[in-house]
Amino acid sequence: MTKTFPIGGLHPQKHKLASELAIIDAGLPEYVSIPVKQHSGAPAKIVVAKGEKVKAGTLLAAADGIVSAPIHSSVSGEIVNIGLQEGLFGYDEEQITIKVEGNEYAQGIDTSDKIITEIPDDTEEIMQRIRNAGVVGMGGAGYPTPIKTTVPEGKKAEYLIVNGIECEPYLCADDRLMQEKAEEIIIGAKIINKLLGIQKAIIAIDENKPQAIEIMSRLTKRYIGVNVRTCKSKYPQGSEKQLITAITGREVPAAKRPIDIGCIVQNVGTVFAVYEAVMKKKPLFERIVTVSGDTAEKSANFRVRVGTPAEFLINKIGGMTDKTAEIIFGGPFMGTATVNLNTPVTKLTSGILLLSKKSTAKEPETACIRCGKCVDVCPQGLLPFEIARRARNNDFSQLMQLHARDCIECGSCAYTCPARIPLLDYCKISKAEAKKILKKQ
Amino acid sequence: MLKISSAPHIFSPVNTRTLMGNVIIALIPAILAALLIFGFSALKVLLTSIAACVACEYLICRYLLKIPPTTGDYSAVITGILLGFNLPASIPLWMILIGAFVAIGITKMAYGGLGKNLFNPALVGRVFLFVSFPQQMTTWPLPHPGDFFAPDVQTGATALGILKHLDGNSSSEALTKYSYSIDNMPNYLDMFLGNVGGSLGEVSAVALILGLFYMLYKKVITWHIPFYYLSTVFILTSIMWFYKETPDLDPVAHLLSGGLLLGAIFMATDYVTTPMTTKGKILFAIGCGILTVIIRIFSAYPEGVSFAILIMNAFVPLIDRWCIPRVYGTGRK
Ligand code: SF4
Ligand code: SF4
Numbered sequence: 182m183t184k185t186f187p188i189g190g191l192h193p194q195k196h197k198l199a200s201e202l203a204i205i206d207a208g209l210p211e212y213v214s215i216p217v218k219q220h221s222g223a224p225a226k227i228v229v230a231k232g233e234k235v236k237a238g239t240l241l242a243a244a245d246g247i248v249s250a251p252i253h254s255s256v257s258g259e260i261v262n263i264g265l266q267e268g269l270f271g272y273d274e275e276q277i278t279i280k281v282e283g284n285e286y287a288q289g290i291d292t293s294d295k296i297i298t299e300i301p302d303d304t305e306e307i308m309q310r311i312r313n314a315g316v317v318g319m320g321g322a323g324y325p326t327p328i329k330t331t332v333p334e335g336k337k338a339e340y341l342i343v344n345g346i347e348c349e350p351y352l353c354a355d356d357r358l359m360q361e362k363a364e365e366i367i368i369g370a371k372i373i374n375k376l377l378g379i380q381k382a383i384i385a386i387d388e389n390k391p392q393a394i395e396i397m398s399r400l401t402k403r404y405i406g407v408n409v410r411t412c413k414s415k416y417p418q419g420s421e422k423q424l425i426t427a428i429t430g431r432e433v434p435a436a437k438r439p440i441d442i443g444c445i446v447q448n449v450g451t452v453f454a455v456y457e458a459v460m461k462k463k464p465l466f467e468r469i470v471t472v473s474g475d476t477a478e479k480s481a482n483f484r485v486r487v488g489t490p491a492e493f494l495i496n497k498i499g500g501m502t503d504k505t506a507e508i509i510f511g512g513p514f515m516g517t518a519t520v521n522l523n524t525p526v527t528k529l530t531s532g533i534l535l536l537s538k539k540s541t542a543k544e545p546e547t548a549c550i551r552c553g554k555c556v557d558v559c560p561q562g563l564l565p566f567e568i569a570r571r572a573r574n575n576d577f578s579q580l581m582q583l584h585a586r587d588c589i590e591c592g593s594c595a596y597t598c599p600a601r602i603p604l605l606d607y608c609k610i611s612k613a614e615a616k617k618i619l620k621k622q
Numbered sequence: 623m624l625k626i627s628s629a630p631h632i633f634s635p636v637n638t639r640t641l642m643g644n645v646i647i648a649l650i651p652a653i654l655a656a657l658l659i660f661g662f663s664a665l666k667v668l669l670t671s672i673a674a675c676v677a678c679e680y681l682i683c684r685y686l687l688k689i690p691p692t693t694g695d696y697s698a699v700i701t702g703i704l705l706g707f708n709l710p711a712s713i714p715l716w717m718i719l720i721g722a723f724v725a726i727g728i729t730k731m732a733y734g735g736l737g738k739n740l741f742n743p744a745l746v747g748r749v750f751l752f753v754s755f756p757q758q759m760t761t762w763p764l765p766h767p768g769d770f771f772a773p774d775v776q777t778g779a780t781a782l783g784i785l786k787h788l789d790g791n792s793s794s795e796a797l798t799k800y801s802y803s804i805d806n807m808p809n810y811l812d813m814f815l816g817n818v819g820g821s822l823g824e825v826s827a828v829a830l831i832l833g834l835f836y837m838l839y840k841k842v843i844t845w846h847i848p849f850y851y852l853s854t855v856f857i858l859t860s861i862m863w864f865y866k867e868t869p870d871l872d873p874v875a876h877l878l879s880g881g882l883l884l885g886a887i888f889m890a891t892d893y894v895t896t897p898m899t900t901k902g903k904i905l906f907a908i909g910c911g912i913l914t915v916i917i918r919i920f921s922a923y924p925e926g927v928s929f930a931i932l933i934m935n936a937f938v939p940l941i942d943r944w945c946i947p948r949v950y951g952t953g954r955k
Contacts, residue, residue, distance in 0.1 A: 188947065188950070191634075193632065193634075271626075350632070422950060422951070426950075432950055432951045433950075433951050434951045434952070435949065435950075435951040435952050437951070505624070506623070506624065506625055507624065507625055507626075507627065507631055508624060509631055513630060513631045513632040514629060514630045514631070514632070515629055515630070516629060516631065517629070518625070518626045518627050518628075518629075518631060519626070520624040520625070520626055536631060536632070540632050541625075541627065541631050541632060542633075543627060543633075544633070544637060547638055547692075547695060547736075548692075548735060548736050548737040548738070549737045550638055550641075550697075550736060550737045550893045550894055551737055551893050551894050551896075551898055552641070552893040552898075553893070553897075553898030553899060556898050556899055556947065557900075559947075560950065561949060561950040561951075562947040562948050562949045562950050563947075563949060564946060564947075566898075584949040584952070587949055587950060587951060587952075590629075592629050592630030595629075595630050595633075596630045596632065596633055596634055597634050599634070599636050599637045599638045599640070599641050600637070600638050600737075601633065601637060603628065605628070605629060605630060606628050
């Protein structure tokens, strides 16, 4: 039976142009620029200096505290610059620039394709390897994986959900990974199972990925406790809360974490990174990136070294066209637009999209016609029009009653609004205000 | 040239203008029916009404509010069509101008324009004309299908009108003059096709239902309001019929007569003046149904749909407050 979340959601055009394209290696650019903060939490502390020679997998910056993650070099070569550069969000951020020389890996990394199935016995050792490899949640915010796979005192893990839902249009990175690295992902899930002290894992895949479902279902027969569940193709099915509800019927209480109701959700990319960290001793320094869009001459799923500039990948698929109006890092709903072609791929870059003016045109905003569509599509049961109306008037008195904090920023409301009111912007403003109010209390 | 914008980066193809455009397309069958049934005078009424509504909104934006005219969203066109639909074909054209001013100028623009008005503009326009000019507003030319230029000399009564008068409130002289006789009650087929007396847009059930299906298909509206409104009327009138409260008009005739279909399909589904959530819409529709039946059967007015919807319009802010959705992660385990 296909599962889904009960309220809200929508069905945008899928544009999965790259779903049939096997992952190919993007190759090495001349330079990579590696940000020291690619995760939520504190930026990593730099442990190298300009002029030093590094190899792929060499530690560049160490985790600074618990909520942080180490950063590794993705290439071999020489560090030519350490300094501030414009990041994806338009602010300056610390980046380490490396001139690529050769293609060598740091010692101890197993770069073969051989699948290793014997999971180490020592959970402390497993945890250490994940931590040292800098694995973070690759589906969204980049929350350090070691924290997410540690069950807090007094809590009990019941479900491990491997998130194979890729509900954003265009993106196919997770889809391809599941098709090509299915067994590694299953083993990764078993590793996390071991850390959580549970036997079962559910791999959730949306129904527009029949090959991934087929391959995964076939392989999971050999692994007791790992099962595939098919979910409806609906946006935002891949959101953590909505996925938990679809699979378990439970809801994450407002302001609580999934573990509070016994759930842990890990994106397939993350689970694969866990496998590589533990079984191959390979730090997280490359990932799969879908490069596509309605103005891309062709699409591709690349295996990309972290720090590779966007332009290098865009040129690989034939460059921009005159029609390209926006370059998006991530998906068209939740991604970030950039005009800086040097913006580097990070651990969190699921796609780079070249979108046309036509598909991204922001029509002028008109009056709310009270159509209720924003309310209908909100998967969180919020009243986006009301949050927006008040935020526009700088009225933040009702933020708690309106539950602005529970907005998951999926953008469904703003996508749907026929009056083209920037509802998501107002929701984000309101969320920030709500945080301020909570802090004061 | 690359640009920066905030998320989301893509949008649904449906904007306000396409929504309103789809409503207009859905109104076309009923417009054609009106032209077919009432001929040239229907055309005059509709054109006057549309032109007056659009002009009124344009002028108010331009010269009173000094804002860019909002007529481009087509909503004034819809109000114009709906106002025209609620008028008899024989109405003097200058009265339409007054109706249009009340609808657009007072009911819509004075509240702040599209999206801010509490009451359905076309209905307020109609009710205003109804209480101001009861004579002209309740004189319906007989249908003359197919004969486009036939003059509207004969006047007939609507099914609901006949019943009100048969109640014994009218003199026998009036009864004969306006042919208020049970023998003149139209049959189902005539009511379904529209071969009956009545306001322009309300007579042809089949045309209105076609429009309904188009709007459902295009997802302009959901089925809830028409369904709950019509069901409520059907159930209540069935009960009354069973207990002989309304001996002469059975529930099916109730559904087909008067402005009920027009109201349930096009007026009670107006986004601006109806509740936002599905739960709210259902409440609203049931309320409209109950009020319609009460007014039709117990009041001095033959027709209850306009008043019922307007009264329920007033409750919308309250209903919206009651029917807010449950927020994810609250109030359930
Ligand atoms: S962005 Fe927030 S308010 Fe809008 S639909 Fe998503 S959760 Fe609801
Ligand atoms: S979708 Fe837009 S127009 Fe419709 S109610 Fe929400 S804010 Fe208003």
